[in-house]
Amino acid sequence: MSFSRLRLGGAVGQLGSIIVTLLGLLVLTFFIGRMMPADPVRAIVGEDATRETYEQVYHALGLDRPVWEQFVYYMRDVLTGNFGTSIRTGQPVIQDILHVMPATIELATFAILIGACLGIPMGVFAAVNKDRWPDHAVRVFSLFGHSMPIFWTGMIALIVFYAHLDLVGGSGRMDQFYIGLVDERTGFLLIDSLRAGEMDVFWSALNHLILPATLLGYSSSAYITRMTRSFMLDQLGQEYVTTARVKGLSRGQTIWLHAFGNIRVQLVTIIALAYGSLLEGAVLIETVFAWPGFGSYLTSNLIIGDMNAVMTCVLIIGVIFIGLNLLSDILYRIFDPRTR
């Protein structure tokens, strides 16, 4: 009873702070999009438009009105889901983004799985062997992943694994001649192709996915490894670990049956945050691998200066970030008996 009330109170407080943060996000994207030197009108009408057309568009965009009024309109638009039209595709921006999002989510989800499968055991391994050579080796390996410019690693990997060794697929989500073979139902190619029973497409997609996902995963594993190690070290210093050993559990059993349970909650938080940071790497890696996802959409609009589309992308990333934070908070409450 007190349990549900507590959780409700926490949730209301959290909701308030989320609303404030979301509002701040809007202010920020509005400010960057409208107040900066880049001219939104030029981007639409082009360089050689007449003064008249320019004025017309200027007025249509509401740029002749006071700033606060513009902001109110902007907020109203955002709240009603009207994010404007993309200059490049002529489609509503939000529709474009929904269309490209699954490709990125597929990539990022695969990547985070790889990152977690790599980072968590490495972190535990490093903690258990603190200050001995395995610890140093793990540290250098994970810092390496953290230090590499991912767009460059992507290219090198393409040269080696695709051009020379021909082990994996190259750019894009699948081989050229499979494109259009499978109906886009969910947008997740692996799922769509399985549902359609097109195993060739499935393998091709997997083959194309594995390289960028591994690179992204590796780069995010640095953070996961470091945090796992430090959480684990905290736990290994705790008395209950000694208790478990006194009872006759082996080192391995103590680590996985007792200590690991205590860092699980923290790990979930870390992985949610790492997932958000993946989106950053995804922007770069999508450019390198010509991955038709969110990152490619963002950068291609950057280049043509469609600030409306760019800011919508930025806003959405911000919202995803906040959502992930919230999610990790909720998971924390569910998993940890002490918060009940």
Place this chain on the structure above:
Amino acid sequence: MEKTILDVRNLRIRYGGASTDAVRGVSFTLGRERLGIVGESGSGKSTIGRALLRLLPGATITADSLRFEDVDLLALSEKEMLKVRGRRMSMILQDPKFSLNPIRRVGDQVAETYLRHFKCSRGEAREKAIAMLEAVKIRDAERVYAQYPHEISGGMGQRVMIAMMLLADPDLVIADEPTSALDVTVRLQVLNILDGLVRDRGIGLIMISHDLNLVRNFCDRVLIMYAGRVVETLQASELDSAQHPYTQGLLAAQPRIGGSRAPLAVLDRKPEWLEEKA
């Protein structure tokens, strides 16, 4: 004292990276009795307890003899040691707030000891654990079984700890400051429970403590440690006739109801005690 459980001769322990031994040439034997080890913090008393269970990672342990019943503790492989820990020798730790795993039900933690050492189903282990919780005088053991450590009191937690460590019916239990984290009001209660179980089951007990009065009341024999050495061994009943000036100093530093109101004596530490033979 018909049978010797533990025979320790010239035990030396050095922590990794340290320049001197934390325990320097300690010898004692233990039968089916209750032995107290008393000393101030840093005297090496807890180190001995952990060394007996071989739970001092990175420390070097040497001894002329470290014999527990029929086994040589120093010669055992880690795998063989797993069968000793919890089953034949166990240890009650100081503070149940920290020594119980916060995210597992206390009953499951107790039952784990049994599951670890006996072939049985989870249900059997559960029954055993509940019976043991009742043996440490926990009323409504079924309910406590399902609770998490943060939901029970310190005294209850320490009883759970005792249940966990006695469940596999070991021959030797080391109690490392078993009551110093508890409220004064429940200390005696917990000690009585431990004492009763140890007597009934004929378990050898090593009680590590800094509390001379407590040890005097609950032990048969007392080792006085100073700076990694045993300076004196006494029958608990003969504590007042201690010969060593350090023991006398410890005794003089104890407050006494009805005693003199004069300030208590300050403990005097002489460097020559560091090298004296016990």
Place this chain on the structure above:
Amino acid sequence: MSAAVETHTLPGWLNALKNILLFLLRSPTSAFGLAVLAVLILCALFAPLIATHDPYVQALGNTLKPPGNGHLFGTDELGRDIFSRLVYGARITLTIIFLVSIIVGPVGLLIGASAGYLGGKFDTVLMRITDIFLSFPSLILSLAFVAALGPSLNNAIIAIALTSWPPIARLARAEAMTFRKADYIAAARLQGASPLRIIVKSIMPMCLPSVLIRLTLNMATVILTAAGLGFLGLGAQPPLPEWGAMIATGRRYMLDNWWLVTFPGLAILTVSLSFNLLGDGLRDALDPKQMNKR
């Protein structure tokens, strides 16, 4: 008087620095970091002496030559010597790091220390603002800023600075909160020192060490973000020999001419790795516990 003070404080200050350096040199990884940093600074300072060619001179008869034949790392699509361009690129990299750090350090420190010391509404508002900034990955927000400001090296620096102060402010705030209750702060207040004076004179210096470590750790991220912006064509513009931009132009030729992308990438990797190793070492040297948190 002031000279006397200086001669007294300088040796102590230098001594601390010497101790930290000695500690760092003892660990092979952070020693490596220091060495790379030294090489980077030397390259930047003496670029004209080290470079074998002019980094901007095109030789259209000598394009896309593989390493060797007087060109250590080969030539690019315009016949420019890649090694020389990398050496000059060190100047750009150092400029970015330096400028970002001297903007972000004081700003983050001041904001964080004020928030932590003053507390109350001021703190709430400032921390809410950092929350908003922290709810983007730094590259994405820098991207947005550069897109709005227009692509150039200076704008990239501004954008990176704009996005990297919040973690510093967070850290400084946490530190300041631990000091605000200290007796000597109360003493300063009783003497009638203004809040600004207390923040600048008493709180900020105390937060400085951890902020410095954090800045060092940040430099790797700064380098990667700058390179990422350069790669996307939003940072340094051609013909500047910025490493990320070099990779971007080399990308077109990468399948046949691997050296165009390989060497600039290795340069970025090495420098960012060494900053990470250095930051790791510094963390061990100065502040073992609390820097673990993000």
